[in-house]
Amino acid sequence: MNTGALIIGDELLSGKRQDKHLAALIAMLGERGMKLSWAEYLGDDAQRIEAALRRAFASGDLVFCFGGIGATPDDHTRACAARALDEALAIHPQARQLIEARFGDDAYPHRINMGNIPASARLIANPVNQMPGFSCRDVHFVPGFPSMAWPMVASVLDGQYRHLFSATPDVEQSCIALDAREGDLITLMQSFVARYPALRFSSLPSFGNASIAQMHIEFGFSGPAPLVAEAMAAWRAALHAAGYQVLDKA
Known part of the structure; x- marks a missing residue:
């Protein structure tokens, strides 16, 4: 509901x-x-x-x-x-x-x-x-x-x-990829959305702000905690493999 x-x-x-x-x-x-x-x-x-x-x-x-x-x-x-x-x-x-x-x-x-x-x-x-x-x-x-x-x-x-009511509510985890452009990562995003259909995926680009001066994207997964943890670990590994520096969200 x-x-x-x-x-x-x-x-x-x-x-x-x-x-x-x-x-x-x-x-x-x-x-x-x-x-x-x-x-x-x-x-x-x-x-x-x-x-x-x-x-x-x-x-x-x-x-x-x-x-x-x-x-x-x-x-x-x-x-x-x-x-x-x-x-x-x-x-x-x-x-x-x-x-x-x-x-x-x-x-x-x-x-x-x-x-x-x-x-x-x-x-x-x-x-x-x-x-x-x-x-x-x-x-x-x-x-x-x-x-x-x-x-x-x-x-x-x-x-x-x-x-x-749920005793185990959904959680959200986020990470930040520096100097990332959404257009370069759409195929990878699509593959993860297909891989984890039970999760919500988000991509929030920024041209820089008070916290992080350079261009970056904040990526997030939300849903059941164990699946979110699995997806985020795999996503961070994929970003690293693609050559991006990945930060935890402050």
């Missing part, structure tokens, strides 16, 4: 705010032996949000959607989720109770809409201000505020997806 993220908000695309959710989600998944397969940033564009959610529901992936579930006019996510599911919006009874308990008469006419969610939705408890998120299938909707979103994500993972 792949894991993805949808991160919503014009403020992220305009640069007014810097996203913190992606790094936090990667870390939370890593602590549980999981990894992020994909992520997508979206502005407050209802048509794009709906299309992204239709893809998410159809994928069968575990997806966390951050932002856009409030009650202001730029919060489109709740309605988009309902349309993507071909469902009606409905005030969730438990959400109504939570919102009325917090705001009293001020819950109406606007704040109550935070509980207006797809008819099939399940609530996600919010430990900070009690305004819930919600889940539809394996897509989970949380606020854009990190202090609220992150404990809600953790509770979903720990409560529903322990069967995906």
Whole structure:
């Protein structure tokens, strides 16, 4: 089961705010032996949000959607989720109770809409201000505020997806080949990708930086630890045989 993220908000695309959710989600998944397969940033564009959610529901992936579930006019996510599911919006009874308990008469006419969610939705408890998120299938909707979103994500993972946790998570190993050019090594790369299909291979060229002045390439393998160790040892040997100086990644 792949894991993805949808991160919503014009403020992220305009640069007014810097996203913190992606790094936090990667870390939370890593602590549980999981990894992020994909992520997508979206502005407050209802048509794009709906299309992204239709893809998410159809994928069968575990997806966390951050932002856009409030009650202001730029919060489109709740309605988009309902349309993507071909469902009606409905005030969730438990959400109504939570919102009325917090705001009293001020819950109406606007704040109550935070509980207006797809008819099939399940609530996600919010430990900070009690305004819930919600889940539809394996897509989970949380606020854009990190202090609220992150404990809600953790509770979903720990409560529903322990069967995906791994005690032996994938690892990554890297090395650096000095004065290497990708074009000269494509055939060798292809042979290793074919030799180790269970691993992910990466090639990151650089024309020089503060750490290493000359041109170089950082190569990496990620996957099960024993296979990564085997592949990296063989890759380093192949680079040495081809005449390259190989360094450990700092």
